[in-house]
Amino acid sequence: MSEEQRLLHEILALQREMAEEIRKIRSDLARAQAAPCAPAAHGQADPADGIKALARRIGEQNLRVEAAARSGRTQNRRKP
Numbered sequence: 001m002s003e004e005q006r007l008l009h010e011i012l013a014l015q016r017e018m019a020e021e022i023r024k025i026r027s028d029l030a031r032a033q034a035a036p037c038a039p040a041a042h043g044q045a046d047p048a049d050g051i052k053a054l055a056r057r058i059g060e061q062n063l064r065v066e067a068a069a070r071s072g073r074t075q076n077r078r079k080p
Helices: 003-034 047-071
Strands: none
Touching: 003 047
């Protein structure tokens, strides 16, 4: 597997993780809206933090793919 294919595979995996996190957040939000008077659990992590972390990882991965493309590592090279 080429470097570009590996990086694209990682990006797709991160996007799937982000989609799962979004589903969880939507579910949590729906539950919170159904019971607006219920206090938040003490010490419960903010679901948005997970999305921000995944977005940051995808952004970093995209930068690596762009850098690889600029350096020519991902281009098909023909021998003269």
